[in-house]
Every structure is written in C-alpha cells, then in structure tokens.
Amino acid sequence: MGDTPRRMDADKAIFTHGAVPPDEPTTPAEEAEKANALEGVYHGMTLPNAEDVPAGAPGCQRCEVLPVPIRGPGTLELRLPHTYSLGKTLDFLAASRWQHRESEGTVHVHVPGGSLAPLLAPILDRLTSTEQRDTRAHFQPDGTLPQNGDRFEIEALPNFAAKARSEWLLDILRGERLYSVFQPIVSCADPSDLLGHECLMRAEVEGSAVSPGLMLDLAAGAGLLFQLDLAARRSAVVSAAAHALPAKVFINFAPNAIYSPHSCLNSTVRMVDELRLRRDQVVFEIIESERLPEMALMQRIVGYYREQGFGVALDDVGAGYSSLSALLELRPDYVKIDRTLIDGVDRQPDKALVARKLLETVQGLGLQTIVEGIERREEWEWVQAHGADFVQGYFFARPATPPPALAWH
Ligand SMILES: [Ca+2]
Numbered sequence: 001m002g003d004t005p006r007r008m009d010a011d012k013a014i015f016t017h018g019a020v021p022p023d024e025p026t027t028p029a030e031e032a033e034k035a036n037a038l039e040g041v042y043h044g045m046t047l048p049n050a051e052d053v054p055a056g057a058p059g060c061q062r063c064e065v066l067p068v069p070i071r072g073p074g075t076l077e078l079r080l081p082h083t084y085s086l087g088k089t090l091d092f093l094a095a096s097r098w099q100h101r102e103s104e105g106t107v108h109v110h111v112p113g114g115s116l117a118p119l120l121a122p123i124l125d126r127l128t129s130t131e132q133r134d135t136r137a138h139f140q141p142d143g144t145l146p147q148n149g150d151r152f153e154i155e156a157l158p159n160f161a162a163k164a165r166s167e168w169l170l171d172i173l174r175g176e177r178l179y180s181v182f183q184p185i186v187s188c189a190d191p192s193d194l195l196g197h198e199c200l201m202r203a204e205v206e207g208s209a210v211s212p213g214l215m216l217d218l219a220a221g222a223g224l225l226f227q228l229d230l231a232a233r234r235s236a237v238v239s240a241a242a243h244a245l246p247a248k249v250f251i252n253f254a255p256n257a258i259y260s261p262h263s264c265l266n267s268t269v270r271m272v273d274e275l276r277l278r279r280d281q282v283v284f285e286i287i288e289s290e291r292l293p294e295m296a297l298m299q300r301i302v303g304y305y306r307e308q309g310f311g312v313a314l315d316d317v318g319a320g321y322s323s324l325s326a327l328l329e330l331r332p333d334y335v336k337i338d339r340t341l342i343d344g345v346d347r348q349p350d351k352a353l354v355a356r357k358l359l360e361t362v363q364g365l366g367l368q369t370i371v372e373g374i375e376r377r378e379e380w381e382w383v384q385a386h387g388a389d390f391v392q393g394y395f396f397a398r399p400a401t402p403p404p405a406l407a408w409h
Contacts, residue, residue, distance in 0.1 A: 063226040063227060063229075063230040063257070063264050063267075064227070064230065064267070065227075066170060066173055066174055066224075066227055067163075067170070067223070067224075069166075069167045069170050070116060070139050070160075070163050070164045071111075071113070071114060071115055071116065071167070072111035072112055072113040072114055072115075072116065072141075072142075073110075073111060073112050073113050073141070073142040074110075074111055074139055074140055074141035074142050074144075075108050075109065075110050075111070075139070075140045075142075076108070076109045076110075076111055076116060076119065076120075076137065076138075076139050077106055077107070077108050077137065077138045077139070077140065078106065078107045078109070078123070078135055078136070078137055078157070079105065079106045079135065079136040079137075079154075080105065080106075080107065080131070080135050081131060081134035081135060082131070083105075085127060085131045085135065086102070086105060086107070088126045088127065089107055089123055089126065089127075090102060090107065092122055092123060092126055093107070093109065096122075098110070098111075098119060111139075115164065115165075115167060116139070116164040117161075117164055117165050120157075120160075120161045120164055120165075124157070124161055127157075129158075132156075132157045132158050132161075133156055133157070133158060134156075135156070135157040136154050136155065136156065136157070137154070137155055137156075137157045137160035137161075138150065138153060138154045138155070138160075139160075139164075158221060159221055159222070159223065161221075162218055162221030162222040162223075163221075163222045163223065165218065165222070166218055166219070166222040166224060168205050169215060169218055169219060169222070169224060169228070170224070171205075172203045172205070172210075172215075173224070173227055173228065173231050176231075177203055177204070178201055178202070178203050178228075178231050178232055178235045179201075179202055179203070179235055179239065179401070180199040180200060180201060180202065180232075180235050180236045180238075180239035180240070180401065181199075181200050181202050181399040181400055181401045182197040182198070182199060182200070182239075182240075182243070182245070182399060182400065182401060182402075182403040182404070183197060183198050183200060183392060183397060183398065183399040183400075183404075184196075184197055184392070184396060184397045184403070184404065184406055185197065185198060185248075185250065185370055185390050185391070185392045186390065186391060186392070186396055186406065187389070187390060187391075188371070188380075188383060188384050188388045188389060188390055188391045189384065191380075191391065191396055191406065192406060194246070194247045194406070195247060195248055195370075195390050196245070196247040196248025196249055196250055196281075196283070197240075197245055197247070197248075197249060197250065197403055198250040198252075198285070198392065198399075199235075199236035199239060199240060199249060199250065199251050199252070200212065200252075200399045201215070201232040201235065201236075201252070203215065215228060216228065216254070220256075225254060225256065225257040226257045226258075226264070228257075229253055229254045229257040230257075230264075230267070230268070232252065232253075233251055233252075233253055233268045234267075234268065234271060236249070236251040236252075237249075237251065237268065237271045237272055237275060237277065237282075238271070238275065239401070240277060240282075241275035241276065241277055243401070243402055243403055245281075245403065247281075248281055248282070248283055248311070249277065249281055249282050249283070250283045250284075250285050250313060251282060251283070251284055251285065252284075252285045252287045252315065253265075253284050253285065253286065253287065254287055254288055255286055255287075255288065255292055255293055255297070255298060255301055256288060256291070256292075256293055258293075258297075258301060261300050261301045261303075261304035261305075262304065265301075265304060265305075269308055279308060279309035279310055280309055280310075280311070282310050282311065283310065283311035283312065283313050283333065283334065284305050284310055284311070284312055284313070285313040285314075285315045285336065286298075286301075286302075286312065286313065286314050286315055286330075286332070287315045287316065288315075288316070292323075292326055295325075295326075295329050298326065298329070298330060299329065299330065302330050302332070311333040311334070312330070312332045312333055312334075313332050313333060313334035313335070313336055313370070314326060314327065314330060314332040314334075314335050314336065315336045315338075316336065316338045317335050317336060317337055317338060317358070317362075318337050318338040318340070318341040318354070318355070318358050319338035319340055319341075324361070327361075327362065327365060327367065328365070331365070331367065332367065333367070333368065334367070334368050334369070334370050334390075335362045335367050335368070335369050335370070336369075336370045336371075336372055336392075337355070337358060337359070337362075337369060337370070337371045337372060337388070338372060338373070339372045339373020339393070340373075341354060341355045341358065342355065342371055342372070342373050342374060342379055342383065342393075343373060343375070343379075344379075345379055345382050345383070346376075346378040346379055346381070346382040347378075352382070355383075355386070356386055359383075359386050359387055359388060360387075363387055368389045368390065369387075369388045369389045369390065370388075370389065370390040370391070370392060371383045371388045371390070371391050371392070371393075372392050372393060373392075373393050374391050374392065374393030374394070374395045374396065375393055375394045375395050376395060377395065379393075379395070380395055
C-alpha cells in the first residue's frame with residue numbers, strides 16, 4: 001500500500017488515532033518460525049477477490065468475497081441534501097485543484113487516479129454529520145457506463161467514505177496479514193491454574209500496530225465486517241492449532257456479521273476439525289453485546305455453536321444495557337465482565353456496588369464468570385472476595401505470541 005505520498009499521509013492520520021502499543025517483542029527467528037508454522041498448518045485461508053470467484057462456488061459470498069477497492073481514475077458524484085451544503089462543497093472545490101462540474105444539485109468531480117480519501121476528507125470536514133448522512137455518493141470508473149444495478153451502489157456519504165478509506169484494510173485481508181496474540185484466562189482462586197487463552201486479532205501497517213477497534217469500526221462502515229470477522233476467526237483457529245494451545249481457546253466473533261449461522265459459520269467449524277482442535281476446547285465469545293442483533297437470530301447462532309459441540313461466552317457484560325437480558329435468554333457458558341466495571345473497583349464504592357450486584361446475578365443464574373481487565377493486585381483481591389470464577393488481564397499476563405508465561409506473582 002501507499003503508492004503515492006498523499007495517500008500514505010492520509011492513512012498515517014488514521015493510524016495515529018488507532019495505534020496500540022506493540023505486543024511483547026519477538027525475535028526475527030521467532031517470527032519466521034511462527035510464519036512457517038502457520039504456513040504448514042493451513043493453506044486455505046485466502047479470501048478471494050470478487051472477480052476471482054467462479055459462479056456457483058461454495059461458501060458464503062458475503063463473508064468470503066472481498067470487494068474491489070474504490071480508486072481512480074473515475075468520477076465521484078455527490079448529491080448534496082441542501083443548497084447550503086452544495087455551496088460549501090463547491091466553494092472548497094473552486095479553491096482546490098479538483099476538476100469538477102455541478103448539474104442540478106449533483107457535483108461531479110474527476111479523480112485522475114489513486115485513492116479518493118484526499119478528496120473526501122476536506123469535503124467531510126465541511127459538512128456536519130447530518131449533512132454527511134443525507135449526502136449520497138457514487139463512483140463511476142473511467143471507461144464504464146452506468147449499469148442498471150448501479151442504483152444499488154449509491155450510498156450515504158459516511159459509508160462511501162469508509163469504503164474509500166478502507167484500502168489498507170482490504171490489503172490486510174487480501175494479504176492474510178491478520179494474526180493472533182493470546183492472553184491467558186486463569187482461575188481467580190489460583191492463577192497458576194489455566195482455563196484457556198483468548199485469541200486477539202492484530203495487524204500491522206508499515207511497521208505500526210493497528211488497533212482492533214479501528215479495524216472493526218472501519219470494517220463496519222465499509223461493509224467489510226463479515227470479511228474481517230471471518231478472517232479473524234480463521235487466524236485464531238490457525239494460530240491456536242499452530243501453537244498447540246493446551247487448554248480452552250476463546251475466539252471472538254461479531255454476531256452482527258452473520259446472516260445465517262450455517263452458511264456464515266460453517267467454514268470456521270470445518271477448519272476447527274481440519275486443524276484437529278477439539279470442539280469442546282473452543283469457546284466462541286459473542287462481542288458487541290451492547291448492540292446484539294435480534295434475540296431470535298442470537299438464539300439460532302448460540303444454538304448452532306452448542307449443537308456443534310462448542311462453548312459460548314458473552315463478552316463485555318456490564319458495558320451496555322441490553323446484555324443483562326441477553327444473559328437470561330442465551331445462558332452462555334461463560335460471562336465476561338467488562339473491564340470498565342473493574343478498573344479501580346477496589347476504591348470506587350459506586351462501581352463496586354454495580355460490579356458486586358452483577359457478579360451476584362451471574363452466579364445466581366448458575367453461569368461462570370470471567371472478569372477481564374485486572375491490572376492491579378487490589379482489583380484481583382476484590383473480585384476474588386466477591387466470588388469471580390476466572391480472571392484475565394495485564395496483572396496476570398499481557399497478550400502475546402507465542403502464548404505468554406503467567407506473570408501474576
Ligand atoms: Ca473478547
């Protein structure tokens with residue numbers, strides 16, 4: 001990526017906000033060993049491009065096909081919602097070098113080549129979020145004519161802009177550059193007793209770590225959540241197998257990236273079997289529990305995993321409002337208590353009250369708790385005194401690859 005300086009600058013700006021500290025350092029020899037291990041384990045995890053997929057190919061087209069990146073040469077068409085919004089956009093274009101024209105409230109801007117991000121960023125800056133949402137965008141590559149199906153390609157500007165900015169993410173997906181790091185989950189009473197490892201998605205661009213949150217947010221806006229989530233699950237399964245993880249393997253998945261459990265999750269299940277992980281070793285963590293899709297779909301997803309012999313955890317409980325009802329409806333094997341509720345719980349009485357009631361509720365329902373985000377001994381002692389079953393956090397071990405030794409003492 002980064003074939004023009006302008007594009008690299010735009011991408012860098014994105015990364016600055018999303019950068020995370022690098023994981024535990026690994027030597028080049030370890031990296032090579034890891035790469036070889038993964039290479040030897042599984043060869044089938046490339047996501048094809050849209051144009052490479054033969055008609056009638058098996059698998060979920062939504063999850064397994066990568067869109068073609070939006071880039072010039074071509075014409076960006078913007079339909080602004082109001083003459084005021086139109087005026088601001090035309091003022092910017094008149095003062096810029098972009099070749100453009102306006103016709104009946106629609107602005108046509110020619111992009112001679114490369115990314116659209118440098119054109120879109122200043123336009124987005126001049127529009128409020130409401131104006132952005134009510135602006136429609138479409139891109140017509142040079143040498144093509146509008147087709148009948150193109151009417152479905154007209155999008156709200158924020159989604160279109162996310163797609164135009166997502167080239168680096170497409171590069172990561174196409175190049176299979178997602179990898180997993182592992183964080184131990186241990187018994188609260190005896191942290192030398194390992195329950196398992198959570199697999200956490202990572203990627204690097206031009207030597208900088210990109211935060212998983214940034215990848216997920218951009219993917220959600222750009223319509224790439226299905227592909228990112230599938231690639232992350234694949235990376236987790238491959239890495240867990242390559243490192244022969246000894247205990248349970250916790251793998252995150254976004255329920256909002258699933259239409260049908262059977263078609264969207266089938267390839268992950270097959271890979272677990274092919275790589276000889278035991279199904280009862282694998283626990284799928286339902287992320288984004290504060291904005292779950294409708295309960296009927298959630299029940300089908302959880303039911304599917306259970307029928308296939310996997311465990312299910314509900315992630316980030318306590319971070320939102322709807323996850324308590326999800327506990328009752330879904331009865332997950334493990335409930336992961338969100339870190340925001342635990343950070344400083346030993347010295348904040350209000351937070352302690354909420355955390356204590358939540359732990360009591362989960363225990364009363366007969367579900368097992370995993371408390372995330374333990375960074376200090378006092379937090380561990382507090383959750384131990386309040387009956388948590390398992391704990392996870394920097395106090396015990398940071399996420400790393402290869403899986404880190406426990407460092408809690
Ligand atoms: Ca998680």
